[in-house]
Amino acid sequence: MQDKGKPTLIQGNIACGYGALAAGCSFFAGYPITPSTEIAEFMARELPKRGGKFIQMEDEMGSLAAVIGASIAGAKAMTATSGPGFSLMQEHLGFAYMTETPVVVVNVMRGGPSTGLPTMTSQSDTLQAGFGPHGDYCAVVFAPSSVQEVFEYTVKAFNAAEFLQTPVVLLMDETLAHMRERFVHPPADSIEVINRKEPEMPFAWFKRFEMTPDCISNFSAFGDGYRYHITGLTHDQMGFPTAVSREVTDGLEKLRDKILNHKERFTYYEKFMTDDANWLIVAFGTAARSAKQAVIEARRHRMKVGLLQLCTIWPFPDELIAELSRNIEGIVVAEMNMGQLIREVKRACPRKLPILGANRYDGVLITPDEIIHSLKVVHGNKER
Amino acid sequence: MGPKSPVYEYLRYKKKFPTVWCPGCGIGTVMGAIIRAVMSLGYEKNDVVMVSGIGCSSRMPVYVDFNTLHTTHGRAIAFATGIKLVKPHLKVIVVTGDGDGLAIGGNHFIHAARRNIDLTHILINNSIYGMTGGQYSPTTPVGAFAYTAPYGNIEPDFDVVKLGIAAGASFVARTTVYHVVQMGKIIEKALKHKGYSLVDVISQCPVLYGRLNKMKSPVEMLRWQKEHTVDVRVTAKRSPEELKGKYIVGIFKDEPDMPEYVTEYQKLIDSLKEGATKR
Ligand SMILES: Cc1ncc(C[n+]2csc(CCOP(=O)(O)OP(=O)(O)O)c2C)c(N)n1
Ligand code: SF4
Ligand SMILES: [Mg+2]
Numbered sequence: 073m074q075d076k077g078k079p080t081l082i083q084g085n086i087a088c089g090y091g092a093l094a095a096g097c098s099f100f101a102g103y104p105i106t107p108s109t110e111i112a113e114f115m116a117r118e119l120p121k122r123g124g125k126f127i128q129m130e131d132e133m134g135s136l137a138a139v140i141g142a143s144i145a146g147a148k149a150m151t152a153t154s155g156p157g158f159s160l161m162q163e164h165l166g167f168a169y170m171t172e173t174p175v176v177v178v179n180v181m182r183g184g185p186s187t188g189l190p191t192m193t194s195q196s197d198t199l200q201a202g203f204g205p206h207g208d209y210c211a212v213v214f215a216p217s218s219v220q221e222v223f224e225y226t227v228k229a230f231n232a233a234e235f236l237q238t239p240v241v242l243l244m245d246e247t248l249a250h251m252r253e254r255f256v257h258p259p260a261d262s263i264e265v266i267n268r269k270e271p272e273m274p275f276a277w278f279k280r281f282e283m284t285p286d287c288i289s290n291f292s293a294f295g296d297g298y299r300y301h302i303t304g305l306t307h308d309q310m311g312f313p314t315a316v317s318r319e320v321t322d323g324l325e326k327l328r329d330k331i332l333n334h335k336e337r338f339t340y341y342e343k344f345m346t347d348d349a350n351w352l353i354v355a356f357g358t359a360a361r362s363a364k365q366a367v368i369e370a371r372r373h374r375m376k377v378g379l380l381q382l383c384t385i386w387p388f389p390d391e392l393i394a395e396l397s398r399n400i401e402g403i404v405v406a407e408m409n410m411g412q413l414i415r416e417v418k419r420a421c422p423r424k425l426p427i428l429g430a431n432r433y434d435g436v437l438i439t440p441d442e443i444i445h446s447l448k449v450v451h452g453n454k455e456r
Numbered sequence: 457m458g459p460k461s462p463v464y465e466y467l468r469y470k471k472k473f474p475t476v477w478c479p480g481c482g483i484g485t486v487m488g489a490i491i492r493a494v495m496s497l498g499y500e501k502n503d504v505v506m507v508s509g510i511g512c513s514s515r516m517p518v519y520v521d522f523n524t525l526h527t528t529h530g531r532a533i534a535f536a537t538g539i540k541l542v543k544p545h546l547k548v549i550v551v552t553g554d555g556d557g558l559a560i561g562g563n564h565f566i567h568a569a570r571r572n573i574d575l576t577h578i579l580i581n582n583s584i585y586g587m588t589g590g591q592y593s594p595t596t597p598v599g600a601f602a603y604t605a606p607y608g609n610i611e612p613d614f615d616v617v618k619l620g621i622a623a624g625a626s627f628v629a630r631t632t633v634y635h636v637v638q639m640g641k642i643i644e645k646a647l648k649h650k651g652y653s654l655v656d657v658i659s660q661c662p663v664l665y666g667r668l669n670k671m672k673s674p675v676e677m678l679r680w681q682k683e684h685t686v687d688v689r690v691t692a693k694r695s696p697e698e699l700k701g702k703y704i705v706g707i708f709k710d711e712p713d714m715p716e717y718v719t720e721y722q723k724l725i726d727s728l729k730e731g732a733t734k735r
Binding site for chain 1: 468471502507517518521523525527528530531534538539540541543545546563564567729
């Protein structure tokens with residue numbers, strides 16, 4: 073076990089494992105895939121020592137299915153995968169969403185589409201993480217950018233999943249997963265851990281999917297004495313299938329609103345030198361590390377640049393973009409894909425500003441120079 | 457079965473009836489047999505979980521008063537695996553169709569059987585995709601008709617029993633809706649069995665399979681089940697000609713001593729604990 077309080081050098085994937093344990097995860101099911109496999113190996117080693125369970129399933133559909141089953145039986149449960157496996161998990165992300173089952177799914181992004189660049193970095197599943205499952209779906213997605221943050225956001229992912237009773241995706245990239253960096257395990261009593269809301273009423277009054285003012289219902293695990301039905305079909309408050317217009321509409325709105333009602337609470341970000349900035353970089357994950365360096369270098373050349381590092385990607389923090397773009401003359405969105413998050417930034421920005429991408433999609437970490445280049449282009453466009 | 461029948465105790469009859477099933481469908485008979493088996497074993501309803509996939513057969517959980525989970529097409533066994541690992545004391549019954557359990561879910565089935573995890577898998581085998589309206593399945597016999605086999609099926613079918621045995625299930629049986637008494641006894645044994653127990657239940661879908669294959673009524677289909685089955689205990693006395701085109705019913709494998717996955721995992725946990733205290 074990690075010595076609490078003492079600094080060590082560990083990989084992002086291992087920090088993710090420690091984060092899961094700190095959050096109370098006691099079940100992991102997965103299927104090996106680079107660059108996420110170290111998480112499964114860590115859980116296979118650590119969980120049984122603590123009375124938890126690990127299982128290597130036959131595929132990714134089965135992995136997320138077992139994780140959802142474990143959560144329904146009362147365990148905090150997680151799986152980890154990468155692009156091809158994440159694609160296979162989409163049906164069950166939708167199932168977890170529809171059935172209000174808390175689960176954490178880690179997607180360590182590598183180059184795609186298809187088998188793509190298995191051992192190299194990417195952020196090209198950004199939109200998939202937001203819109204992957206079929207049907208109207210409201211995603212909750214967190215994205216750390218350092219090994220220490222991986223730990224922190226893994227805990228936050230469990231907390232959000234438990235509180236909101238919905239699947240939460242932790243988006244990492246290959247660089248972050250395999251990078252070794254200084255890590256300090258915080259003392260257990262300093263870590264906030266949230267558990268799902270449980271019923272206290274008698275069985276006869278219990279409605280698993282009850283409409284409540286904040287849209288969060290009581291969760292009872294199978295075997296705890298409240299017998300009820302769970303289905304991926306649209307269902308009423310008892311959990312039974314329904315196609316009654318009113319019940320269908322209310323049910324779908326509840327799924328969305330329980331997330332949007334608590335959006336502020338789960339919107340995480342970091343601002344770096346934005347107070348006096350005229351130019352803004354928006355980035356997340358390891359691209360935000362290069363962006364931070366770009367800010368430092370641009371400032372040396374007297375360019376007033378700031379960075380907004382998004383740690384919550386979905387639901388997209390529109391309000392934050394609106395607020396920060398108020399005194400800004402142009403925005404660069406730095407990401408390791410062909411331009412995904414930039415669509416959201418353009419949509420959320422209420423002013424007509426030049427918004428340009430700094431993109432790289434050859435499996436190599438984007439550099440500060442490349443971001444500065446885009447900054448200069450935005451700057452030049454504005455001057456002309 | 458009047459309203460006083462004890463079976464009602466186990467049904468959500470005030471909330472969810474009538475069922476979605478067509479008149480004459482075999483699925484309801486299987487549900488009755490499962491309930492009677494649970495009753496005679498005296499299981500607490502709170503301790504019973506029923507998990508299903510997608511299909512007509514997989515609609516069963518909505519009607520029974522257990523902890524019920526209706527999942528995605530083909531994946532019920534994987535969901536059940538997670539539940540069983542977390543709460544080993546629960547009796548987990550998995551209900552699938554033939555398409556659900558053998559086509560899209562075939563991989564989960566063989567691997568759960570290989571692990572010999574303690575689940576009771578009731579495979580309701582009507583040789584057709586009922587819910588989607590009559591397409592051929594992995595158990596549609598060669599020559600039979602379906603809407604996606606309009607000229608007769610040319611794909612050989614699975615022998616579910618052989619598949620289950622080969623994959624490693626420790627209890628494997630076959631029965632039919634016609635043999636309702638035998639079905640009850642077999643399901644009871646399957647529930648009691650510790651390990652992966654597979655029951656292949658030959659069932660009738662009169663409105664699709666029956667109509668497409670010149671068996672117009674449920675009665676005719678049940679008669680077909682009666683006439684096309686041979687008990688496993690007498691097969692030795694029959695000639696190959698007599699057995700041709702017949703389904704053999706009964707218990708094919710019953711090995712209670714095979715290592716069971718959840719128990720083995722618990723042993724692993726205990727050994728690590730012991731190791732820690734020794735250190
Ligand atoms: C991923 C996916 N593919 C296809 C379907 C459509 N579908 C629903 S039920 C079914 C087949 C049902 O046949 P079977 O499993 O034999 O059950 P039965 O209805 O005969 O009881 C199919 C293909 C689906 N729901 N999900
Ligand atoms: S379609 Fe066939 S299998 Fe489905 S309910 Fe009707 S008779 Fe039963
Ligand atoms: Mg079928």
